[in-house]
Each structure stands twice: as C-alpha cells, then as structure tokens.
Amino acid sequence: MQDNLKSGFVTLIGRPNVGKSTLMNHLIGQKIAITSDKPQTTRNRIQTVYTDERGQIIFLDTPGIHKAKNKLGEYMVSVAEHTLKEVDVILWLVEPSTFIGAGERHIAEQLNKVKTPVMLVINKIDTVKREEILTFIAAYKDICKFAEIIPVSALKEINIEDVKDCIFKYLPCGPQFYDEDTVTDQPMRQIAAELIREKALRMLDDEIPHGIAVVIDQMKERPNGLIDIDATIVCERESHKGIIIGKNGGKLKKIGTSARTEIQNLMDTQVNLKLWVKVRKEWRDSDLYMKNYGYNPKDI
Helix, strand or coil, rough: CCCCCCCEEEEEECCCCCHHHHHHHHHCCCCCCCCCCCCCCCCCCCCCCCHHHEEEEEECCCCCCCCCHHHHHHHHHHHHHHHCCCCEEEEEEECCCCCCHHHHHHHHHHHHHHCCCEEEEEEEEHHHHHHHHHHHHHHHHHCCCCCEEEECCCCCCCCCCHHHHHHHHEEEEECCCCCCCCECCCHHHHHHHHHHHHHHHHHHHCCCCCHHHHEEEEEEEECCEEEEEEEEEEEEEEEHHHHHHHHEEEEEEEEHHCCCCHHHHHCCCCEEEEEEEEECCHHHHCCCHHHCCCHHHHHH
C-alpha cells in the first residue's frame, strides 16, 4: 500500500435535474444511480466508489435541493443538506446560465456555512456555445468561495477526468475505505427497486412519477442461478393505477421488460421479474408508509 494514497468522501449537490446522477455514473464508469429528465428522480443518498492508483473517492449522490411540498420532499432536502457536514469535498452542480435563481442562492447560503472545499461544476456545456462558458463562470464566481470551477458535460463525458483530478487534489491522505473492486454499498434489492422506478419514470405521464414508490417484496436465487424478483409499484390514486398497468397490462409489461434487462446486465444472471401495482393514498405524507418504502427520516 502506498503511503501517499488519498481517500475521502465527496457529495454531489444541486437543484433537481441538473445531472448529478448522470455525472456520478460517468465518474465511476458504471451506472448505479438512476436517471431521467424528470426532477427529483433521486430520493435517497446513493453511495458509490471510484478507485485508481491515486486512491479512492466515495461519491454521495443526493436528492435535488428544492422547496418541499410534502413529507417526502422534506426528507429529500434533509438528506441533501445533511451530507454537507460529512464530506471532504462538495461538488455543486449548476446548469450553464447567467441567471442565479432563489434555489441556487439558497444552496450558496448553505455552502457558505461550511469550511469544506466546494467545487462549482457547470454541467451541460454541450448545450451552449464555447465562448459563452466564461460568462457563466463570471456570474457564479463571487456567490461562494470556490476551490475550483469546472465546466463539464456529464452526458458527453467532457472534462470528467478534470473533475477527478481536482477532487484528488483536495482529498486527505489515508487508506481505502472499501476494497478496490467495490462500486457501491447499495443493497442489490435497493438497486433493483430503483431501476424499476427509473423505467416507470421514463414511461409514465408527468403527473404520476412523483407519486410512485417501488418495493421489492422478495428476491430469491434458484439453485441454477436464476433470480426471482417480486416487486410492487405503489401509487397514490386509482386512476394512476390504471395508467401504470395500461391497456391489457401493456404499460406494466413494458416497464417490467425494460427493468429486467437492466437488472440482468447489472447482476450478470437471468432474472424473472414480476410486477404488481397497489394504491396507497397520500403515502408521501405518511411517516409509516415512507418508512416502509425506504424513506426514513430517522436514518438521516
């Protein structure tokens, strides 16, 4: 083991839909966090690990910081803001813009209270002209004391290596926290549930995704290696249940087929996935249901 190895924790924060999960997936070189073009896709803190000859980075992908409208929203914001006190480096993701809204100013206020090095990551630069990037940097540079400002495109993998280089610059020296082949500490049940939710997010109408949760009822491996997974998609309204199932069960079948393919790729084995749909009215404002579905405020 080298004496100069570095190891530490890095959180990715930002408003919903700025690309935190996409960036983290590309930083570690593997898809763990689910992504979609709908805000508030990430609900829990997701921990992943990147290891190379320089050391180890443990990434914490957090829910987007937003104005909460229910207990689930309050839980998500608490998860995101709580991690600021636990890490060695903070990556603040923003979109390329000269307008700094109330959401970004709220995040800047939180960041100005901590002594942790903060890197501003201006994501989605593939969507703007190259000469405009300096104006975005100028707009943000004085809102917070940044250790680094890095323009990137997570989707197009532009400047991803620069982000890693800068992180290692600020990490403390120390031994690895995980084996070098570890990519995440997420239980496979949780990853499977999230992958099912991702497919539902992508295939359902805009008003439904925020009101769904996915619960793995059972996951068992057969002697031949095939894994049986029974899962329930929970929604808040009877009308939503019909939309999720679709005509002759077509929508639910599409969600299941797409999710099964990705779960099989991740587990590297055959998967038999069965999906059900249940209605639990106002579950996002119920402490009991939130806890049952994996969103427990006491865990923060």
